[in-house]
Amino acid sequence: MIEAIIRLSLRYRLLVVLGIGAVALFAAAALPAAHYGVFPEFAPPTVQIQTNAAGLDPREIEHAVTDRLEQGLSGLPGIAAIRSESSTGLSVINLVFHGGTDVAADRASVAGRLTSLTASLPPRAVPVIMPRQSATGTAVVIGLDAPAMPLMRLSAITETTIRPALLAVPGVANVVVFGLALPRLEIQLNRRALLASGFGLNQVAAAAHDASALLGGGFIDTGNQQLLLDAHGQTRSAAALAQSLLGEHAGLPVTLGDVAQITTAPPPRFGAALIHGKPGLLLIVSSLAGADTLHVAHGAEQALAAISPALRRQGIDIDAHALAPSGFVREALSDLGRVLLIGAVLILVVLLLALRDWRIALISFVSIPVALLVATLVLRALGITMNTMALAGLAIALGEIIDDAVVDIENINRRLIENRARATPLPVLRVIRDASVEVRGAIIFATLCVAVMFTPVLLLGGVAGRLFAPLGIAYLAAIIASLFVALTLTPALAGLLLARRTGGVAHVPMQSARSAYGRLLDVIARRAGLLALFAIVFVIGMGASLPLVRTQFLPQFREQDMIAHYLAAPGTSIKTMLTIGRHVAAVLGRMPEVADVVEHVGRATLGNGHPDVNKAEVDITLSRSGNAHNATAERKILAAIDTVPGVRWWANSFLTERIHETLSGFTAPLVISVYGDTLAAISADAGRILHRIRPIKGVIVAAVAAPPNTPELSITPNRAAMLRYGVTARALLTAIHMGYAGDRVGQVYQGSLIEPIVITLRQARRADPDALRSLPIEAIDHRIVPLGLVAHIRQTAAPSLILHNAGRTEQVITVHTRPGDGDAVLAAIKRRIAALHLTGNAYVTYGGSAVAGGAARRSLVTHAGIALVVIAALLALALKSARGVALMALGLPFALAGGIAAAWLFLGGTISLGAMVGLVTLFGLSLRNGLLLLIHYARLVQTDGLAWSAATARRGAMDRLPAILITATVTAIGLLPLALANGAPGDEIEGPMAIIILGGLFTATMLTLLLLPRLASRYLRIGPSLNDGLDPPRT
Template structure:
């Protein structure tokens, strides 16, 4: 089939050329449509349920909202995990689904279950709603609105927020691909009725009456219409309030004198703002407003960002003068940097590969022809990426090795060149081939070498299959890489069948004369250095083998001592600094601290362009941050402009040290924006590593979290330690006195509503300003909402009209309460988290686990787990422990199918441990810990490493089949002939990864371990394959024969360590020996012998007497005096019973002896039968081998006669077929011998397996 395609391609060059042009057009079109992003989206499949309840504390939120929501959604299928976060005023429940679950189906199921939850949530507490359909990579564009120079005093934080909500956000929401635009910062405008409690009390007006007045005087209505010919007049009322003046003129009630009491008489009606749970600060200049653009899950980020930017430019034109939109987090920056790294690495890799090809092929045309496969295969891969929905990113495109892609084309083109050069055309006087002759030469070369080329490409494809089986985060990271590599190799395979033969026929030189070129000189130099090395290896075979085994053992030892991390963190180009002040701090205090921190950073570090801080929660609170937490987004300049540090980690350490030194009242954690968001979504915490303690009592959890924090604090590499504050939130507690409530005729609900309305404020309607609408809120004025005395002095009206101060109805006191409560799987937990810098995750957690095991004893019912990157690392290692053996098994299976020999498959398979040596040492030299990137690199390496072994052993087999019998001569000729392709394959494959391994551009961190492993492994695999593999091949052909020095060494070792050498079981020489071994070792025989011994022993017990009982008692038994009594009791059976027992035991002994004899005869029969089969098969084996030798001679003779023209193809084919039939019968007979020997071993059951040739029968 392949040959037919090659033939068609050579004969129909125009068609293949047109198909190539079609491929180019298709590829360019798909290139313009390819989704582009920085990295794959690794967020798990999750739905977030948000409930806002501004007046409830953490415990009430957990009890009344979070728990009912968790309980309702728990029955939805395909759920992996349920997490909840409850804090003052907010509940966030995260439901994680399996990756196969459709997100829209999941949201539909959750929505239906929320209806059940709403029935359990008390009225007025809050209504659950779903977060936008977005992911950790969904926050693609974050911006802030600020007044330009000269307009600073014109626009307040309230006006900026209104512009954001009603101008910017509304227009952005119409952009395709946008899931939500969440407003942040500023003051949310409200119409506020600020009540004066003294006036309310003086006029005997309740807050409820104020609500009723506002609700009853703010509405429009209609009265249908009146017909008055010829018109109909529609009736419409205008009762909506339009200004603060309208609100102030609303009548609350009339006094007994008939005078109305207006709203303005008891309250200050003004423009106010909602109670804030968040703010946005730019640098140290003050507050601004802004928004977070959240992309719909699965959309093309580059396309959506482009649309957002275009829309922002349009919106900017519609904004009031002096207001500017400025982005502070733009994904385009990261995407451009990452794609720039990919383009640079691919371009450099392609150039290196082309240069090496031209150099080693010694032919410019051949090098360019092979190089042309690179862009064509890339276009094919990009087209399939679009078809299968794989985005172009750092992982999918960055891990392509053009050396692997062009391997098939190299084999074919090299074969064509050497066939023309080594042919007898030139000696026949033909200096230039005709087009027809060139077509024939290309066809002959390509058809013969396509098998080798396709097999190598299949090996690479197969080895990537286990990567496609990875799941979880590592699956999302590395599946795109495996898919893209597979697409590119598939494209290169098709091109090798069609494009390469066609172009080789047209493009390669048809001259038959060969002149020595630079390639020949390079290879001659390499060969001159290699020949003494291989000669030395063949002289010192055991030493070479020992060195290889020693290096492998050393590498395994060093690998076991190597640290581990999940995946190297991507350099995003910006920092996100988590800033925390004391629990219970006010929003203004947090704003003050972050302004100081921002000013300090701008002053100390010229690398910083600007700092924008998001404090607390956004309007859509997908990040449930309290007001004491701020995320400082530090936008950095290009690294070429840095002066304070040379790399990201150094700058992060300096920034952290500066902030901690100058602002000790706050804690700071330096991370990166996307990394922090991923951590939070994946594990519920922001730090790299999270230690979770599970239990029920909040105070106990807090105590043990503090102890754990003290253990982690001194651990090197554990930075930015964070201990979750579950308790310690200052609260004004109102504990009701039920007796007093009953005395005054008040219910708790009435008092609760009064407190909520007075301090939190409660909506009484809305005020419209054109299309804009703002809440109308009633609350006490600011002067009466300052401290605990204002709460105590709040008056509550009862049904009789009496006003009672709250302090008479309840005890009002200051008390610390729960700050936030987190639950995993319906269990409360507290977290202790830290970031990792200047050390690997594995070693840090190992050290912490050792300390915890020795110093931290948790109470019963409490447990500790380790999450974050460490959990990801462990899960990924477990999956790699399946993927790597699977990859090795697939490689071995392919080798066996190709060579039909387990021995030769094992020979080639030795390239894998040889390559692992270089991969491990390369990681150690570059001081890189083991990571999942490195693990995937090892999988890719193992597939490439066996290619050289295939080339070498395959050629050894050709030489042997050609009649060469001397093994050393086979090795010398084979290594000399295959040196060029082995060097070329390894060089182009390793150098293709070189730019990736050395790159310091954005995103190179993830690729470096993979490239390092492949390069280091290919270096060691190539060097050791050229030296060690021939030695192993020698032993496989000639057997292991120790020389005299080795024998002396063994004798010395045996004499020096006599106790360590166990005697070997002698192998049997005849059937009698086998039978004797079976009688001694067969478990069935041993069982019956024990039964005979047991029955013999029992016979002696026939007349055994029962145990004698001796007793003693003391006391007033027979008289008032103290008595002592001794007694001896002995039972005797009847003599008849003893006789019967003896007879029974004698019969049992006889039965056991007869069973033993029967079993011995049965075993002897089975052994004789198997022994006869084994002897027969061995006799047959000798006859078959003699026949094989005869048919080999006949086949060689037939081949010689065919080549000299003395006989036809039929005779040659017949001889070869007969030889192959005999070889097949030999293999079948060897399997039969192995089966018979296994059967014999199962019968004999000797301590060591039998392996002998039976005597002739």
């Protein structure tokens, strides 16, 4: 079959070249329109439900909202996990589904179940299904600052103009606004005036509701004309609301303004934002799952550009690049394109110098980009975006692609040289066909073995599997595309460019290299034992150092943005957090490493984040000058801002943080979950664990995610006093809710903006804890009774956040570690917790990237072992020689040893999961060269009639030297720019992979050239018959 394909390609060579050229041009033209993203969709299908219930504390949210929804949703098909968080006024439930489910069907089933569950929730607590975001979530962060404009006015413009414009951009999932202070009409009760008027709270609420009524008047039909009745009766301003009638007292009308101060004010804050240290708004634009990150970011920029002239006329400053993950994609693609261009030029130069013939060099060179372009078409057909992992798969496939390109044409050229020396030369096309068939069978078999070796990457589970699946698919697509090109385009181009020549061009440099190589083999024959001893010591030494290599799930991404977090004591106010934030902004503003700073505290309405107000995030854009891409800059920044006593700091890159959050729900690389009998018990255990693990070397910050000691004022009704004064429990709770959370009694429409009308206390009284005792409560006889007479009020500590996992209450400890220390820290933590006696039935589990990385590495090693067994069986079937299989197996430890040595020399002894994938690819490179050499030995004996001896082994190695040297050199030259760019944005995965591959390529090539011929001549047995072993794979 292979021979038939090559024969057809030669016969219709012009048609083949034009056809494949057209496909390559189509693929190249489609690249600008391809979907580009930072990462593949590595998050499992997840549906998030948020329920706002203003005024309820975390325990009430847990019992009245979260528990009910969890119980009702737990039976849905396909659910893999249920996690929830109950905080003040907010319940957030994440339903994680098994991979491969229909996301639209999942969301529909959740929506259907919520319809029946809503009725059992507290009034006005309506569950909302949040938009499905991409795994990386944020597309762009925008800062808004208007020094001369009130924050309420800026919030109104944002809500009515800016946010709708951004939501209209295709691919945008949500626009979350931190610091939003939308205006509301507040009826701030005057206790004394209300007492004097004789009216109660219920009457005030009814009057406000009536004043904001909006009813249609209908129309009058006169017979000849229809007249619409437009009644402008709704109250739309604070002044009009103040004049609304409450009732009559002592024969005089009483208005709402007589018993309360009516004003426009923002609601109580649970979040805020600082833009360059000044109060403002922070807009986080998130992209839909599957949307193109670059397109979404570009669309958001265009939407802002369209409205920015009008905004600037109003004094609004726009920071459109406060944090832009899309910038990392652009920079990564630009850097990768530049590196690949440099590599392409170097490859072409090396091919020209090595082959000394532009036609042969052109054939080899053209095959490389054509194979890559065909692979991109395959990826596009499979729906895989051009993300970092897919590009990494294409990059590490360069070795096999170059090997395919060089081996075929080198063998063709060598056979053409031999054909020229014949007394009666054969037809050139026949020589080309036979030369292609001669090596293609072995190459196909080697490609099959490489594909088997790479299957462990495709078998990775969880987040690691979803991250690396595009890499594996891209790699396999590239080597299969390369094989297709080698079977069709290479023979066709050889037929077109070489058909009119009577022979090939001798490799002048290669002839000199062959002579030198022959002399070297003679020396090795006399010193083979010494060389073997050195090789064994090297392999054993590198193997012994393997346990000392530090591992991490993924490398630190060199983004232009850095995210710093700070955590203050539980109960710290927003005002204090903003004071810290302004101090931080001032410090960072003086640093040359920093270009931009925006911050947000607490949470945003209907945002995906829901931290307490004692948690804040600082988004830092690094300057492009100096060492902004160096970890030194990050350490310098953290050292500069970590100056506030009692505040803990840690930092991540944006992409690293998103991966941590997907793995465990938290932004830390290591998460310890504590389960037990009660929340109090597991919180106490968590505190003891925290005390034990903080001193561990490598731990930067460790904290309890849901601290149990947040200060609160506990209000306990005095039932006897309530009976004495005639106060009902509902009246007591209504008064507290109305006074502090605010009771919404109506709403007015200001254009497209809805302003709620709420009854509450004056701001000064709401900010005074002592004023709580005098809170007016309406008794059944309409008397006003102070809260202090019917309830006990005391300050206590309680949890501000309650976590559930699979319906179980959990306490979580987040641990931030230094890069590369995750495994060592995890082991130390396990030892210390094992020595700790936990209370009752308490137990702990571990999660995060440190755990996921270990599981992924174990999976990779286990499946790689199985793959090696399969490959050994395939080699045994093909070679029919146990000794031949053993010689092939020698390539693995040599390649791995070279990769480990490269990790120590150039990566500081730290490798990520991506670099381990590079180790897997090494065996494929070493296998191809060794297999082709052994197959060539078999042809020399079984086809050319030579006797198997040391001289035959020497000749076969010298025959294969040009292909091996050119392949190794060109592969190294192609990967060298990636290796040299290690640490540049976008090269964090490809760079270490290239370094590992280069190290293994060097040692595997040395094995093939120096040791394998000697070992083969001594231990291999090749008979003259095809049945005597080492049967060349047939086509």
